[in-house]
Amino acid sequence: xxSVDALIEVLLxxxxxxAENIIQDAKETVQDTLEEQRKKGRERARESVISIDRKAQxxxxxxxxxxxxxxxxKAKKLILEKKHAMIxxxxxxxxxxxxxxxKTDKYLHILENLIVEGSIIxxxxxxxxxxxxxxSTLPLDFDxxxxxxxxxxxxxxxxxxxxxxxxxxxxxxxQTTDEDKSKENDENNSSLKLVMNNTFEGLxxxxxxEIRFRIAQILFT
Amino acid sequence: MLEFLNIIKEKQQEAKKIINKASIxxxxxxxxxxxKSKTANEEAFxxxxxxxxxxxxxxxxxxxxxxEQEIKQILDNVEVExxxxxxxxxxxxxxxxxxxxxxxxxxxxxNDIG
Numbered sequence: 001x002x003s004v005d006a007l008i009e010v011l012l013x014x015x016x017x018x019a020e021n022i023i024q025d026a027k028e029t030v031q032d033t034l035e036e037q038r039k040k041g042r043e044r045a046r047e048s049v050i051s052i053d054r055k056a057q058x059x060x061x062x063x064x065x066x067x068x069x070x071x072x073x074k075a076k077k078l079i080l081e082k083k084h085a086m087i088x089x090x091x092x093x094x095x096x097x098x099x100x101x102x103k104t105d106k107y108l109h110i111l112e113n114l115i116v117e118g119s120i121i122x123x124x125x126x127x128x129x130x131x132x133x134x135x136s137t138l139p140l141d142f143d144x145x146x147x148x149x150x151x152x153x154x155x156x157x158x159x160x161x162x163x164x165x166x167x168x169x170x171x172x173x174x175q176t177t178d179e180d181k182s183k184e185n186d187e188n189n190s191s192l193k194l195v196m197n198n199t200f201e202g203l204x205x206x207x208x209x210e211i212r213f214r215i216a217q218i219l220f221t
Numbered sequence: 222m223l224e225f226l227n228i229i230k231e232k233q234q235e236a237k238k239i240i241n242k243a244s245i246x247x248x249x250x251x252x253x254x255x256x257k258s259k260t261a262n263e264e265a266f267x268x269x270x271x272x273x274x275x276x277x278x279x280x281x282x283x284x285x286x287x288x289e290q291e292i293k294q295i296l297d298n299v300e301v302e303x304x305x306x307x308x309x310x311x312x313x314x315x316x317x318x319x320x321x322x323x324x325x326x327x328x329x330x331x332n333d334i335g
Contacts, residue, residue, distance in 0.1 A: 004225055008232045015236030019243030026247030030254055037258040041265030049273040056277030060284040064291075071292045075299035082303050086310045093314075094321045101322070110326060203325050211321050218317040219310040 083220060090215050091204070095169060098200045102170040108138055111172065115140070116148045118174035118198035119157055128162040130173040136165060171199035 101107055115129050129142075142159050149157045159174075166173055174196040197206070204211060 004228065007229065011229075011232050011236050012239070015239040019239050022240070022243040022247045023250070026250040030250055030257070033254055033258055034261045037262040038265040041262035042269050044262070045266045045269035045273075049269050052270070052273040052277055056280045060280055064284065064288050067288050068291060068295070071295045075295055078299055079303060079306065082306060083310075086307070086314075090314065090317045090321065093318045094325075097318060097322055098325070101326075200325060204321075207324065211324060214320055214324065215317045218313050218320055220306060 083216065086219055087212055087215050090219070091211075094204070095200070099169050102134070107170065108140070111135060111138065111170065112140065112145055112148075114198040115145050115159070115172050115174065116152065118172055118196040119145075119149050119159055120153055122174050122176070122194055122196045123153075124176060124194060125155070125157050126177045127157060127159045127174050128177050129159060130162045130164050130166045130175065132168050132170065133165050135170060135172075136161065166199070168199040168201050171201070171203065173197050173199060173202070 101110070111131075118129075119127050129140075131138075140161065142161060146157055146159050149155070149159070160177070162175075175193045197203075
């Protein structure tokens with residue numbers, strides 16, 4: 001190889017190398033620019049991404065709280081219904097046992113006391129006692145009952161057995177007779193009767209809240 | 222000598238052409254860059270959003286599972302609680318019945334004057 005050939009070869013090699021560098025630089029510029037744009041794109045998305053993540057987290061929290069609260073509410077309701085059913089069971093059993101009680105000797109004494117108590121609370125004269133079919137056949141001494149009322153109140157209170165019958169487990173309804181109304185009623189409405197409900201059902205109804213509360217105390221505490 | 226110089230000159234022209242050609246090619250490479258940049262930017266943006274939405278979906282699916290487990294736990298607990306209440310109530314059932322009967326009977330006995 002002559003020195004001229006060598007010179008030409010170097011010249012062309014340099015040219016090729018320069019050309020390659022130019023193209024390579026262009027490619028690198030493109031890659032760098034694209035990478036930079038991708039980075040900018042990701043940065044541009046950052047706020048939206050944070051918003052999406054936060055929204056998803058918030059939705060999860062809301063759904064969770066709502067579902068849990070709903071389930072806890074159902075659970076409480078279930079327990080309350082269970083307790084309510086058990087209280088009802090007790091009340092039904094009470095009625096059964098009161099019915100049994102009405103068939104014992106002890107009942108006559110209880111009934112007399114309910115009549116006395118009802119008459120005292122009524123606090124007026126000329127009363128009648130309404131009983132159920134079965135209790136109407138019991139040997140109730142109304143003179144003795146009136147005497148008991150007198151001893152307790154110092155007031156003579158004639159009381160008779162009504163011919164009307166009531167449909168109750170036991171106990172009595174005390175009311176004024178048709179002929180004699182209470183003074184208060186005379187002033188307001190002469191056709192109105194004063195009534196004292198001392199039936200077992202009436203007593204249970206009057207004290208229902210207290211009874212249910214006591215049952216709950218005994219059963220559940 | 223002149224011939225030698227001509228050859229050198231000719232090869233210099235050739236080298237210059239090679240470089241010019243490369244420059245043109247480089248320019249062509251760069252020419253589509255504006256559009257490609259916009260596309261790259263948008264694709265990166267959309268990819269990030271899509272990934273976030275996918276994460277949100279996964280969170281939703283996983284959380285549903287977690288909530289179901291928690292709900293099951295609450296219901297299991299209430300079942301146990303209900304059984305305990307029932308068990309205790311059964312023990313005290315007769316006592317409650319007798320207490321109510323006494324409340325009613327005592328109503329009659331408080332005016333008992335014998």
